[in-house]
Amino acid sequence: MSSSKIWIVAKREYLTRVQKKTFILVTLLTPIGIALFSVLVGFIMSAGSKSDQRVLIHDDTGIIREMATNDKNFPYQFSENDLNTLKEEYRSMGYDILVHIPALKDSASTHISASYYGEEKPSLALLESIESHLGDQIQAYRMRKSKIEQSLLDSFLADIELENGAMDPNDHSGSAATGKLNIIIGTALGALMGFLMYLVIFIYGGMVMRSVMEEKLSRIVEVMVSSVRPIYLMMGKLIGVGGVGLTQLALWAILIPILLIIAQAFLPGMDHSQLASVSSVSQVDQESLNGFSGQQIIQAIFNIKWWLILPVFVLFFLGGYFIYSSMFAAMGSAINEDMGEGQQLMLPIIIVVLIAFYMLFPVLSNPNGTLAIFASMFPLFSPIIMPARLAFDPPWWQIVVSIVLMLSTVWFFIWLTSRIYRVGILMYGKKATIREMIKWLRYSE
Amino acid sequence: MGVCDENKFLITPRYMSILRLDKVTKRFKDHLAVDEVSFEVEQGTIFGMLGPNGAGKTTTIRIITTIMGPDSGQVYFQGELLNKKHPSLMGYLPEERGLYKRMKVGAHLIYLAQLRGLSVADATRKCKEMLDRFEALDWWNKKIEELSKGMQQKIQFIATIVHDPVLIILDEPFTGLDPINSSMIQDEIFRLRDKGTTIIFSTHRMEQVEEMCENIILINQGKNILQGNVKEIRNKYKEHLYKISYSGDLPKQFTDGLELVKSEDHTATFRIPNQGTPNVLLQYLINSGCQIHSFHEILPSINEIFIRQVKGISHE
Incomplete structure (x- = not known):
């Protein structure tokens, strides 16, 4: 009844x-x-990558000009007029940059x-782009x-690709390239879930x-x-606020992908890699995704x-939430009017969470x-670290042991x-x- | 037998003790908050718990309501050792009390009533009934923060008694209330007492103690320094003072140890020696030619006894 x-x-x-x-x-x-942020970043990125600066080339070698006529992708214009003119x-002809390539003294020169x-x-990116286009022609x-x-x-090149030896050979997705893609996506997902846990602990714990x-x-x-x-009062509060957290996350899990798809529709020129890098809070190098098609x-x-x-993540979400928010409840009960006092008490919790957060990076790379x-x-780290590992197929016994340890810790905490709470809430002034x-x-109780 | 247990208090004689504390002690880090306090509360009476600030009243109440456990000593409720079933039979209005400011009066009362074990339907019905009795039904949809402090106090009082507790503990229930609301709550306390409910009443306001309580306990520095029936206590601490109003002249001299304590404007206060009786004084005055219009004994107020006792203890 009680x-x-x-x-x-x-x-x-x-x-x-x-x-x-x-x-x-x-x-x-x-x-x-x-x-909105992803649309904005998308615009900025597409605006930055496609330079609208017009480049005019005066080529004394004649080589580049000759070769470029066969290359439809060559983006610059040529002019044979007098260089000084x-x-x-x-500028009056409508160009921003003029490039002059002098005649080659040594036709075999590599520089x-x-x-x-x-x-x-001009930007460094533009200069590099001009350099590589001209170099390609030569x-x-x-x-x-x-x-x-x-x-x-091409036949001289040797491209070595490392593949997971334990991967199921019948797995259709198991080509070397998609294997690597799985790792990239796993890292992004892991980072996202780890970061989310870190936020959850502070938002709902607070x-x-x-x-x-x-x-x-x-x-x-x-x-x-x-x-x-x-204890019932505290438990009720933890469960109630935890439910608020779950509700919010569930709504976000539905709303964010829908709105991102809508946002994508407003950005016809944007490719998937940009969207992926914007939508996930990952440190995955955007370049590494460029080699893959959206498909x-x-x-x-x-x-x-x-x-x-997803279910395991929810379990760790609840476990991490209960472990840390029970500590926050105890701290809250001990604080008097002075907020500074609270910050002092919170410091040990914050340090533990931050250690777990910074462990995310080495963990994701290995x-x-x-x-x-x-x-x-x-158990103090597992709610942040285990969700980050989930996309990498950790052995199932590790997941089970981690959950058992975490749930025992929840109970203990x-x-x-x-x-602490039952004494703290009735203790004033000290x-x-x-x-x-x-x-x-x-x-005594 | 198990079925009868729950109704035990209904079938036992009216003047049984509903609550008994036996040498209850509670120590906090560096001081004894409650030091071997023992007392008994009769069912269906109003029991006053007095004492200066920090005397240990709140701690004693928290032990009774099982918010805290004693370090030593026992508490018996309805003859049983206090256990976790008992708090639902009690209603406690703490001295320091708050409500959720953003909640509506009705929802808040229902919430508190539910926590005291009522179903939503019962809680709703009872809360409406009570608000109606306190002429506050139109507050139902108001937010707590819109109410005055006195109004909030009424809500808290209702929340304390909404589940028909057999023991009600009220810590300073009248602070912040105007005389009309004060007497409204006082009447309700009497009504509950007449129904057989026991009330423990903790306060500094002595005139209310005299007016309302049958028995009191006076706690100071964690110790029980005085307890008993209010009339008996006043009698015990009487100083044999009598007040007369008269016409004519008082005699200049007194014999038999009679002592004139105070006289002004045809009233006078006399002290009679311990072995003397009021008749000695009366006879003496009548013989001296005084006309006596009124004659009565002055008993010390609980307030005086309280101050005397507390000072006496702290001066030792």
């Missing part, structure tokens, strides 16, 4: 938050914000100096002159702490504890074992290494923190320290 009070408390905690205007606004505006007139003229300083010319076929040159503090300072707990045992990327995303990852295995077992709180643990 444990049903947990649900009465949880229901109130959940409903009052979910019905708040700020909750509705944040839940709806965040995906819209992300979609051009220097005066290229060629050329000059450019421009009112405004290389093509020399190959033709030496009668070397492109296919012969929510729990503030609400415990408010109830203590407004003396509501005084009224509450006479009819509800403090392959979507295929790889479909190949992820969502049926396993997702089945010793550090990754250790960190995904240790709720027991431990509720002993400055709470960690040492003081350890003493509270021994108070």
